[in-house]
Amino acid sequence: MGQNFLKGKHLNVIQAPVALGQNVEGVDEGPEMLLSSGLVKQVEALGWKVDEVSEIDTHDLRWNSPAGHLPAHQSGLNIKFPEELGHACEDLACLAQKSNTNKAFTLTLGGDHSIAIGSIGGALLARPDLGVIWVDAHGDFNTPETSPSGNIHGMPLAFLAGLMKKYPLPSFAWLKNFLTPSQLVLIGIRSIDVEERTIMKSWGVHVFSMTEIDRHGIGEVMEQAKKILFQNGPRPLHLSYDIDAVDPHFAPSTGTKVRGGLNYREAHYIAEDLANTGALVGMDLVEINPRLGYLDPAQRQLRQGQDVNPTVEIGLELVLSALGKRIY
Numbered sequence: 481m482g483q484n485f486l487k488g489k490h491l492n493v494i495q496a497p498v499a500l501g502q503n504v505e506g507v508d509e510g511p512e513m514l515l516s517s518g519l520v521k522q523v524e525a526l527g528w529k530v531d532e533v534s535e536i537d538t539h540d541l542r543w544n545s546p547a548g549h550l551p552a553h554q555s556g557l558n559i560k561f562p563e564e565l566g567h568a569c570e571d572l573a574c575l576a577q578k579s580n581t582n583k584a585f586t587l588t589l590g591g592d593h594s595i596a597i598g599s600i601g602g603a604l605l606a607r608p609d610l611g612v613i614w615v616d617a618h619g620d621f622n623t624p625e626t627s628p629s630g631n632i633h634g635m636p637l638a639f640l641a642g643l644m645k646k647y648p649l650p651s652f653a654w655l656k657n658f659l660t661p662s663q664l665v666l667i668g669i670r671s672i673d674v675e676e677r678t679i680m681k682s683w684g685v686h687v688f689s690m691t692e693i694d695r696h697g698i699g700e701v702m703e704q705a706k707k708i709l710f711q712n713g714p715r716p717l718h719l720s721y722d723i724d725a726v727d728p729h730f731a732p733s734t735g736t737k738v739r740g741g742l743n744y745r746e747a748h749y750i751a752e753d754l755a756n757t758g759a760l761v762g763m764d765l766v767e768i769n770p771r772l773g774y775l776d777p778a779q780r781q782l783r784q785g786q787d788v789n790p791t792v793e794i795g796l797e798l799v800l801s802a803l804g805k806r807i808y
């Protein structure tokens with residue numbers, strides 16, 4: 481397509497070890513596991529120059545932080561830790577905006593999916609026209625009125641679609657640019673809350689659930705997804721990859737497992753196909769919880785005497801696919 485959404489092959493890694501968007505301990509350990517598994521070296525082996533590896537300040541956002549022990553509902557709304565997560569996402573948004581302004585690829589490592597409010601909210605400040613491919617088992621479109629749990633990791637798309645503007649949440653006032661329905665596609669979905677579905681239908685989001693993948697195959701689904709996102713010509717794309725989209729057989733270390741997900745090749749095909757567009761400018765990889773599934777003997781692998789967590793491994797591989805790694 482010949483666009484210049486990136487300036488050369490420069491990449492920034494942002495670590496966002498945030499766990500308070502959900503309620504399972506350990507998801508804040510994702511970024512360090514990915515980095516200690518050799519992410520930077522393998523990204524560089526694909527010809528990328530890693531300009532910066534930064535980390536947002538999350539001292540009070542980890543599971544075992546003081547905030548983690550606060551009562552769940554501080555705001556009077558059915559939403560947990562809006563203050564803490566709003567400020568963390570604002571920090572992340574600053575870094576993401578800067579990286580996008582510099583036309584570097586922005587790779588954000590979570591953490592739970594609440595961090596996408598920061599990574600995408602920040603990218604939208606630099607690139608208001610950004611298209612988003614949201615790969616997930618869940619809809620992530622809940623609001624305080626529809627959420628069964630009040631966990632923000634089930635609400636990031638409601639924030640990014642502008643549906644939270646009606647709630648008094650000053651810590652998210654920095655969110656300025658919002659997605660429109662032609663800027664967003666969801667892929668791999670198989671679990672939507674009843675009232676969340678109503679919100680999604682009335683907003684008009686394009687959903688490619690597992691049923692569409694069964695019926696048409698992932699290749700055709702990606703063609704349709706690109707048709708929607710590129711209907712008015714080329715635009716930069718951001719891939720928000722929740723590892724729970726992948727079937728738990730392949731990616732067991734995650735907090736909200738749902739059976740019937742993407743198989744190994746389907747998971748990769750999405751990332752490979754987006755890399756092929758030449759339009760991909762950013763990616764989130766979220767919800768890897770190395771503490772879950774890790775001790776299951778059936779999942780245990782050893783390499784050079786060291787434990788390899790298969791979910792961390794597949795996450796790393798998905799990043800490489802999105803950055804252009806090819807079979808042939």
Ligand SMILES: [Mn+2]
Nearest residue numbers: 593616620722
């Ligand atoms: Mn998600």
